[in-house]
Amino acid sequence: MAHVLIVNGLDHAFLREFGCRCNRCLNPKVANTSVSLVSLDDNDDPLYHLLFDVGMGVVDSLVESPCLSGDKARLDWLILSHWHPDHVLGLNRLCETWKRTLRRRGKPWQPISTWCRNGTAEWLRKNHDYEWNCFLDPQLSGEIHPPGIRLAPIQLGIGDLKVTPITVSHRTADMHPKTREKLYCCASFVIEIGSKKAVLLWDIDNKNGWIKDPLSYEQEEAVKLLSGADYLFIDCNTWSVEAVNGQNTGHTSFSTVQDYVRAFSPRLY
Numbered sequence: 001m002a003h004v005l006i007v008n009g010l011d012h013a014f015l016r017e018f019g020c021r022c023n024r025c026l027n028p029k030v031a032n033t034s035v036s037l038v039s040l041d042d043n044d045d046p047l048y049h050l051l052f053d054v055g056m057g058v059v060d061s062l063v064e065s066p067c068l069s070g071d072k073a074r075l076d077w078l079i080l081s082h083w084h085p086d087h088v089l090g091l092n093r094l095c096e097t098w099k100r101t102l103r104r105r106g107k108p109w110q111p112i113s114t115w116c117r118n119g120t121a122e123w124l125r126k127n128h129d130y131e132w133n134c135f136l137d138p139q140l141s142g143e144i145h146p147p148g149i150r151l152a153p154i155q156l157g158i159g160d161l162k163v164t165p166i167t168v169s170h171r172t173a174d175m176h177p178k179t180r181e182k183l184y185c186c187a188s189f190v191i192e193i194g195s196k197k198a199v200l201l202w203d204i205d206n207k208n209g210w211i212k213d214p215l216s217y218e219q220e221e222a223v224k225l226l227s228g229a230d231y232l233f234i235d236c237n238t239w240s241v242e243a244v245n246g247q248n249t250g251h252t253s254f255s256t257v258q259d260y261v262r263a264f265s266p267r268l269y
């Protein structure tokens with residue numbers, strides 16, 4: 001069995017906007033940040049497909065993905081890092097088209113197993129109640145922990161594949177949808193298969209000091225799990241600016257990312 005990580009998109013939060021003439025918006029081949037983990041059998045047919053985030057353009061990427069196009073399409077889990085539109089705007093299209101595909105195949109509809117944190121669930125119930133109620137089978141984290149906590153592995157039920165969420169700070173998303181009070185909503189993911197490890201660490205801000213200086217046993221354990229990855233996906237939005245008009249952007253700069261990545265050096269453990 002082989003396992004592949006496919007980047008479905010890594011583009012900016014704002015793209016393909018109605019009424020915008022910028023180069024990004026005029027390019028039909030863009031998609032928001034999203035990754036598929038696909039396990040393949042000896043004939044290169046997919047055995048499992050875990051989809052991490054489903055923003056704009058992601059369904060187009062899946063339709064064209066060599067591992068998942070046409071009859072190869074399957075979807076076992078949807079795993080959401082957080083509720084921001086560029087991570088969930090493709091929900092409706094994914095759900096509606098997957099339902100049509102199952103009907104075409106003569107297969108019964110099954111709600112899509114979907115993992116997210118409780119804070120993100122609050123937002124999805126508010127902003128995407130149709131998809132939430134009609135298509136998804138939510139498997140919630142059951143917590144509202146601060147950043148730097150290793151959560152219980154997602155109950156995938158897929159062989160030796162293990163996905164462990166770790167809470168992260170991403171302040172533009174860390175709030176309650178109604179009261180706007182602080183509510184931690186965001187997760188990164190450590191994927192382990194046998195001795196291989198991949199880390200998906202996106203949409204984090206510069207308030208994740210626990211990565212450089214863990215202050216508790218829990219934070220030390222989280223950094224340890226994030227360390228020594230064979231594949232590390234980490235993002236930044238700017239070279240050095242992290243505040244605009246006095247407001248934190250909610251994203252790291254390249255220099256902060258460098259600091260974080262140094263902390264993940266396998267030499268430390």
Ligand SMILES: [Zn+2]
Nearest residue numbers: 017020022025
């Ligand atoms: Zn634009």
Ligand SMILES: [Zn+2]
Nearest residue numbers: 084170173203
């Ligand atoms: Zn975000």
